[in-house]
Amino acid sequence: MHQAYGAAPGGRGIRRRTLAEMNTRTCSRAACESEPVSTLTYVYADSMAVLGPLSLEHEPGSYDLCVRHTRSMSAPKGWQVVRYVSVGNEY
Numbered sequence: 001m002h003q004a005y006g007a008a009p010g011g012r013g014i015r016r017r018t019l020a021e022m023n024t025r026t027c028s029r030a031a032c033e034s035e036p037v038s039t040l041t042y043v044y045a046d047s048m049a050v051l052g053p054l055s056l057e058h059e060p061g062s063y064d065l066c067v068r069h070t071r072s073m074s075a076p077k078g079w080q081v082v083r084y085v086s087v088g089n090e091y
């Protein structure tokens with residue numbers, strides 16, 4: 001008998017990110033790697049935080065947010081939040 005697959009112990013289940021996956025963006029919040037669903041842009045001139053659909057390209061001053069962080073997003077005091085996206089309300 002011989003082993004057809006020389007599987008190393010512990011080698012299964014851990015998958016490195018491929019290059020394609022590295023190119024996809026993740027949530028901007030620290031320690032969050034969820035897929036972003038919206039883009040938050042701060043408009044300093046108007047003290048406005050604008051939540052819109054995920055932008056195609058990452059722009060300076062904008063932050064991609066996942067569903068969870070889109071919901072929990074709160075603007076600094078005195079800022080207005082404008083939401084152009086709804087992320088459902090399943091919970």
Ligand SMILES: [Zn+2]
Nearest residue numbers: 027032066069
């Ligand atoms: Zn997030």
